[in-house]
């Protein structure tokens with residue numbers, strides 16, 4: 001029997017680090033803590049070592065093709081495959097509206113990276129393996145208000161090209177100053193992050209179709225509002241609490257759960273319900289902040 005392997009991207013801190021911690025305690029195999037920055041990654045490993053947990057480490061910048069290739073070659077040579085892949089690396093870009101370059105970067109890290117991983121790392125995922133894309137409440141379709149894109153993204157035979165068109169449409173509108181705030185929920189706030197995460201959750205559905213042949217499950221999820229650097233420490237849950245559902249999804253959930261969008265409490269939601277109240281609201285953060293003061 002080959003050694004089982006689990007990989008978590010962006011896991012030097014926050015939810016990713018807590019997922020690695022939880023997997024080290026329960027997963028019957030090797031767990032990879034990966035980080036774009038070697039010193040931050042190694043420091044995180046040392047922290048876990050002090051707790052009696054021993055993940056392996058490898059550098060991995062999910063936006064850097066060369067870095068992903070190096071990681072692929074390392075895994076190929078050492079273990080020849082991956083059983084669990086958690087695509088957790090992400091950035092939100094803060095609550096203020098972003099300029100074109102910032103929007104591009106947010107989309108690059110949260111969404112374009114998944115296309116590089118799909119090409120280079122998914123082929124290493126073994127038959128019957130599990131992949132989890134960490135999305136957000138910003139990734140539910142109800143974040144989109146533009147009728148044309150709701151229709152396109154709701155199509156049951158949506159293709160990756162349609163999702164790329166959606167992302168391009170948004171970026172182009174920011175570039176030429178025609179972005180209409182009404183096209184995105186909550187007055188167009190954190191628009192780039194919403195577009196990136198909606199694209200990620202939509203891509204999960206497309207990727208599941210492809211991975212069905214090898215009985216690999218791929219789902220996307222919202223981890224909750226979590227106290228990490230991303231939220232400047234604001235949130236209802238600690239990173240360890242937020243890691244519970246991702247760990248459940250890759251270790252315990254029925255293998256029949258495929259191409260789904262899952263809430264932080266483990267509930268499977270209808271991603272297509274564009275009228276639902278699942279979209280992110282800035283007021284949730286502001287209310288929470290006020291209560292803390």
Ligand SMILES: NC(=O)c1ccc[n+]([C@@H]2O[C@H](COP(=O)([O-])OP(=O)(O)OC[C@H]3O[C@@H](n4cnc5c(N)ncnc54)[C@H](OP(=O)(O)O)[C@@H]3O)[C@@H](O)[C@H]2O)c1
Nearest residue numbers: 010012014015036061062088089090136225226228229230
């Ligand atoms: N916290 C929340 O309330 C919340 C809510 C919804 C969704 N999420 C999602 O949950 C995931 C984890 O977020 P978090 O709250 O744990 O944030 P975090 O504490 O800021 O951690 C983000 C992690 O992603 C890494 N990362 C960023 N860009 C990367 C790249 N190009 N390559 C590899 N790693 C990269 C960061 O590395 P560095 O240390 O090098 O920056 C860090 O390890 C993200 O996908 C986020 O969108 C979080």
